[in-house]
Amino acid sequence: MKISDLLERFKDRKLNKINLVYGRELLLIDQVVDAFKDLAKGSMPDFNLTLIDGQETNLESLVSAIETLPMMSDRRYVLVKDFELLQAKRRFFNEEAESELIRIIENMPDTALVLFASYGEVDTKRSKLYKSISKLGDVSVMDKLDDMDLFKWCKEAFEKNQVQANNSELVYFINLVGYKDRKSSVTLADLKNEIDKICAYIGKGKVLDKESIDKLLTNNIEDNVFKMIDMIGTKNTKMALSLFDDMLYSGGSILGTFSLLSTRFSQILQIKALQDTKLSFDSIKATMGLQKFVMNKLASQSKNFDEESIRAIIKSISDFDYAIKQGKMSDRLAAEILIVEACNK
Incomplete structure (x- = not known):
């Protein structure tokens, strides 16, 4: 279930009695946890909201929280973070305890609303508790956002910093930061750090511009791209591929x-x-609004290309970019073919 659909259920108070969220996008899990806590605000949360550290709790405490009747409310809210029975390594719980907890969950009173939140992966193959929750309740994986949700998330992140992000600059930022690469380890937390850094540089009430993105986000990438263009221009395929490998090794997108x-x-x-x-x-x-260093570099590199080869390279980049996003070709293979072809144009 996508986070937007899950949060809509929170808004409409149509949650299942038992829910699990997990995954690598910790900021999204935090958002779900906050929404769950907000549900309890109108029902005496000091009495009806129980927060449990799943690495430190025992079976008795967890069962007690689930079975205790709410006070002056129709619901009791139980939030369990990083519960060990959902993970591969276990210290405090054995199979007998897991079976007992599953029995409690299967007969859970209608007054209880339980959210398990795991910051990371869960053991979907061996955990009987996971399988029970999947059968009885709702499971939501907080993984990479799709293109539309990512665009909306980034736009809202800039707006929270009181910086206006127009569509073209926002797309430029998203493409450059590398989040959409399937194999990339970049998370929304990384994007938030970059957005906060750019917004602090630009200042409140200002408009996002590509120059600021380049200045704060692309220094190392920029240097390597300039070097790669040099190698393509001099037909040095081996060195261009080596630079590409170096960029990937250092976390480039x-x-x-x-x-x-x-x-x-x-x-x-x-x-x-x-x-x-x-x-x-x-x-x-x-006319082009370039810094002197960039203008010098590009003017020098322009001598190594004719107009026809430049247009062909730009078209190849667009074609391979589309093939990657459509899942028709792996990103690494596409990049390597692009470099080889560009060096031979």
Whole structure:
């Protein structure tokens, strides 16, 4: 179940009696936990909300929390974090205790509302408790957001920092940060850190711009992309592939690299077109709004490419980007083919 659907159930108070959320997106789990606590606010939470550390509790405490009747309310709320019976390693609970807890859950009173929240993966293959919850209640995996939810999440994150993020800049940021790469370890927590950093730099009440994103997010990637363009321009396939491997090893994003390569080759194409009009170096720099270092680098690299090869490379980047996002090709294979083909154009 997607987090948006789950939160809608919270809003409508249509939750199942027993629920489990788990996964790698800790911020989303926190959001669900906060929504669960909010449900209890109108029902004397000091008496009717029980918070349990699943690594420290025992069977008696957990059963007591579930079976105790609510006080002056129709519901008692029980939140259990990181319960060990949902994980592979166990210290305090044996199979007998697990079977007893399952029996309690199967006969749980209608007055109880239980949420198990596991910050990470759970043992879906061997945990009998997991299988019981899956059968009796609702299980939601907090994993990577899809494109639309990710876009909405990032936009709201910028708005919370009182920074306006227009669509084009937001898409640029998302592509560059590398979250959408299937094999990427980047989480929403990482995105939040980057968004907070960019917003602190821009300032409240300002508008997100690509220059700020580049300045704060792409320094190391930028250097490697410039070097890669150099290697492509000099037909040094081996060195270009080596630079690509270095970028991946240091946590670089393939889709983010594609986005930056496309941007830089588009700028090289524009520089060549403006040079044909006999504009001066300073006039071209001012027209394109580039920093002097970037303008110097791109102007130098433009000498290694003709217009036809640049357009072909830009089209290849777009085609491979689409193939990756559609699941038609692995991101690494696409990147390696792109580099080899670009070096031979």
